[in-house]
Amino acid sequence: MNHTDLEAWLAAQQPAVADALRHLAQACVKISRACSRGAIAGEGGQSTHGAVGEVNVQGENQQKLDVYSDECMAEALAQCSSVAGWASEELEHPTVSPNHATTGRYLAVFDPLDGSSNIDANISVGTIFSVLPHLFPGAEPTEAAFMQPGRRQVAAGYALYGPATVLVLSTGNGIEFFTLDPVSSNWLHTRSGVQIRTTTSEFAINASNQRFWEKPIQRYVSECVAGDTGPRARNFNMRWVASMVAEVHRIMTRGGVFLYPRDTKEPRKPGRLRLMYEASPMAYLMEQAGAKAVTGTMDLLDVVPDTLHQRVPVIIGSSDEVERIIGYYVDPN
Ligand code: AHG
Ligand code: MN
Ligand code: MN
Numbered sequence: 413m414n415h416t417d418l419e420a421w422l423a424a425q426q427p428a429v430a431d432a433l434r435h436l437a438q439a440c441v442k443i444s445r446a447c448s449r450g451a452i453a454g455e456g457g458q459s460t461h462g463a464v465g466e467v468n469v470q471g472e473n474q475q476k477l478d479v480y481s482d483e484c485m486a487e488a489l490a491q492c493s494s495v496a497g498w499a500s501e502e503l504e505h506p507t508v509s510p511n512h513a514t515t516g517r518y519l520a521v522f523d524p525l526d527g528s529s530n531i532d533a534n535i536s537v538g539t540i541f542s543v544l545p546h547l548f549p550g551a552e553p554t555e556a557a558f559m560q561p562g563r564r565q566v567a568a569g570y571a572l573y574g575p576a577t578v579l580v581l582s583t584g585n586g587i588e589f590f591t592l593d594p595v596s597s598n599w600l601h602t603r604s605g606v607q608i609r610t611t612t613s614e615f616a617i618n619a620s621n622q623r624f625w626e627k628p629i630q631r632y633v634s635e636c637v638a639g640d641t642g643p644r645a646r647n648f649n650m651r652w653v654a655s656m657v658a659e660v661h662r663i664m665t666r667g668g669v670f671l672y673p674r675d676t677k678e679p680r681k682p683g684r685l686r687l688m689y690e691a692s693p694m695a696y697l698m699e700q701a702g703a704k705a706v707t708g709t710m711d712l713l714d715v716v717p718d719t720l721h722q723r724v725p726v727i728i729g730s731s732d733e734v735e736r737i738i739g740y741y742v743d744p745n
C-alpha cells in the first residue's frame with residue numbers, strides 16, 4: 413500500500429500550527445534514532461545511555477536520554493518561527509525562544525522522554541507535546557503565559573519509540589497516525605480518524621499503590637478483579653507498562669482504561685502525572701478519539717494550572733469505564 417506522508421497532511425493544516433508540528437516531529441526523529449541505538453548511542457565513546465547521576469526538578473533520577481531528548485526538542489523549536497517559547501518536564505522554568513520570542517504565535521509544552529526509567533530495560537518510551545496559543549503575541553512569554561487549561565490547546569501529539577516509531581497527532585479534527593520509515597526518516601500516514609472503542613475489559617493501574625488509593629478507585633478495581641463472579645459479571649485483564657505513551661497508544665488501538673489517581677502516598681502531590689505535558693495533551697487526544705479524560709470529579713481539559721509542574725489525577729480511556737468511575741466519585745459505595 414502506498415502512503416502519503418506527514419508533509420502532505422501538514423499542508424492542509426493552519427500553516428503556523430503545521431510549522432510547530434513539523435519541528436516537533438523532526439525532534440522526534442532524532443530522539444527515536446538515539447533510543448534505537450541503545451547502549452551504542454553517542455559519539456566518541458561518550459554513550460548517551462544510562463543515568464546522569466542527578467535529580468531533576470521533578471525529584472527523579474535523570475537519564476542521559478532525558479537530557480538529550482530535551483536538547484533535541486529545544487534545538488528544533490529554536491528554529492521554528494511560530495513558537496515564542498516552550499516549557500519542559502526537565503527544566504524548572506520555561507525557555508524563551510532565542511530567535512522568535514516576539515514573533516511566535518504559539519507556545520510548546522513537552523515531556524521529552526516519557527517512561528525514561530524504562531530505557532535501560534529496552535521498554536517502549538515516548539515524547540509527549542502540546543501546542544498552546546501565545547495569548548500576548550509580541551511580548552516575550554513569561555511563566556504566566558503557559559497557565560492555560562488543556563481546552564485551549566490547538567494541537568497535541570506523542571511519538572512512541574516502540575518496535576515501530578509512531579507519531580500520533582491531532583489539531584482538533586480527529587486523530588492521525590504516522591509511522592516512521594527508519595530508512596528514509598519520513599513519517600508515513602498510516603491511519604486517519606482513529607476512534608477508541610467505548611467498551612473494554614482491560615485496565616491499567618500501578619497496583620502497588622493500592623493502599624494509598626481513594627475509595628472510588630478501591631471500589632472500581634476490586635470490582636474488576638472480582639471478575640465474572642463479581643458485580644461486573646465478566647473477567648478483566650490488567651496491563652502496566654509504566655510508560656504513559658505506551659499505555660495511551662494501547663488504548664488508542666484496542667481500548668482500555670488507564671488510571672493514575674490521586675493517592676495519599678505523597679499527600680502534597682495530587683497524583684503522579686504532570687498536568688501540562690502529560691495529562692493535558694493526552695486528554696486532548698483521548699477526546700479527539702471519542703474517549704474520556706477526567707480527574708475523577710472534572711474533565712482534565714478544564715483544569716487551570718497554577719504552576720508549571722503541577723500534578724493531577726488522571727483517569728482516561730474507553731468512555732463506558734470512565735463514566736462508571738465518575739459515577740463512583742459521586743457515590744463511592
Ligand atoms: P517520566 O518518565 O516522563 O518521568 O514519566 C513517567 C510516568 C508515566 O509515563 C508513567 O505512567 C508513570 O510515570 C509510571 O509511574 P510508576 O513509576 O508509579 O509506575
Ligand atoms: Mn521524568
Ligand atoms: Mn512522563
Ligand code: MN
Nearest residue numbers: 501523525526
Ligand atoms: Mn519524561
